[in-house]
Amino acid sequence: MNLPATITWPEADGPRVARWRSESFVPPPRKVVLADDQITADVAYRLACEGTALLWRGDFQNARQLLLAVTRRLERKPRKPGVTPLDAFNLHRQTQSQRARTLGMLLIPLDGDYTIPLRRAPEVGQACIETYGPSDGEPSVTTLREVLGLIGAHEWRKKGVEIPLLAARIHPHYGVFSPVRGEYVDLVARTALPLASLDLAFDIGTGTGVLAALLAQRGVKKIIATDQDPRALACARENLTRLGYAAQVEVLQANLFPPGRAPLVVCNPPWVPARPASALEHAVYDPDSRMLLGFLNGLAAHLTPGGEGWLILSDFAEHLGLRTRSMLLAAIEQAGLVVAGREDIRPRHPKAADASDPLYLARAAEVTSLWRLRVR
Structure with a gap:
């Protein structure tokens, strides 16, 4: 059994140690100093860029303002233009990683009951329980960004x-991935169901359960929805x-497929074959397109x-x-499958129209497709 990670910081009467919490599996910072409302944004920004974390002891709302001020300073840094789309993607990911590392240097304490012991701090107990599970009664430390993230998720x-x-x-x-982009839901809703699939379908990587619910609404009598992530399984069941x-949908923990066969198997895997920076x-x-x-x-x-x-996949990675499209078609052929048809839809999310x-x-060029695949 792995022991929880800990973080150490200096106090007037000697160093203190507490549990370190990070849902992104970021290791605890090695250098920590205490900070409060007296620190300036310029000093905080410099320390964060140098890798020194600030454990906050001031007003919680002032900590939020400080985080915004540091964010603005990060945004002033000129961006290198990518020569190719792949260059642009790699630079974007590098910038995201550096930004997350810098903004993750502002730390917030949590008491053993998930209370934030700071002035004007919000009540985060239920949000912490939903994220971390029931409290073990031990004090802990996490980043302000994570606290704001779990509040937002709640x-x-x-x-x-x-x-x-x-x-x-x-x-x-x-x-658990939120179905805020509705294109893939539209594709599953409008594609004609194979007649035999009205008895049974598999939903692979169900996440929130949205596609399983849609299949159930369309009249499929039995759906088996699978996922590996315990959070996704709990979310889908709820x-x-x-x-x-x-009663119509069985939610099952599995690596991709459940046992048996079905006349319809639906999967909406991660669309970008790159390494995730966090859990x-x-x-x-989807690193190395493993799930695909x-x-x-x-x-x-x-x-x-x-x-x-039914493979639901964006061509964003191709752009x-x-x-490449030829890589996808070759993988389909090598799996002993043929394409029986394809439904396409254009994106509607705001970034598709944001030239900045x-x-x-x-x-802007992205198309999401539902590939209808059959055994060759």
Whole structure:
């Protein structure tokens, strides 16, 4: 059993140690100094860039303002233009990583009951329980960015995301990909179901359970929805129960496929074949296309005769130079599959129209497709 990571900082009566919390699996900073409302944004920015973390002892709302001030200083740094889309992507990821590292240098203490012992601090107990689990009673330290993130996730979980095609809301849990981009939901809603699939379908990598719910709404009698992530499994079960589909959908922990075969197998894997910078990015980044290739290579063994596999995939990676269309088609062929048809949709998210975005050209050209695959 691995012991929790700890962080050490100086106090007047000697060094202190507390549990270190990071949902991004970032190691605790090695150098920590105490900071309060007297510190200036310029000094805080310089220390953070040097790798010195600031454990906050002042007003919580002032800490938020300081984080915004440091963010503004980061944004003033000129961006290097990428010569190619791939250069632009790599520079963007490098900038994101440096930004996260710098902004992660402002630290917040948590008492053993998840209370923040600072003036004007919000109540974060329930948000911490949803993210970290029940408290063990020990004090801990985390980044202000993580605190703000879990507060935001808690609000999203309460409010939910409106899914018009379901005429209902899906409530994402912390760390589970939120269905804020509705293109892939639209594709599953409008593609004709194979007749035999009305009895059984598999939803691979279900996440929030949104596609399983949509298949249930479309009349599929039985859906088996799989995921590896315990948070996703809990999230999907909660959403499907709330929507009244718990009896229709079985949520199962599995690496891709459940046992058996089905006439319809649906998968919406991460679209970008690159290494995630944190555990929370696994829904977007698929290193070496592991999930994509795992789905393709295992599909034939899990389809009933005449069945279809629905692969939902954006071509964003193709426009970035991370994957080519010929690579995708070759992987489909090598898996013993043929393309029976394809449905396409253009993106609607704001970044697709934001010319200031460093990846604008790729985003503007992006098309999301539902590939209908059959056994050759």
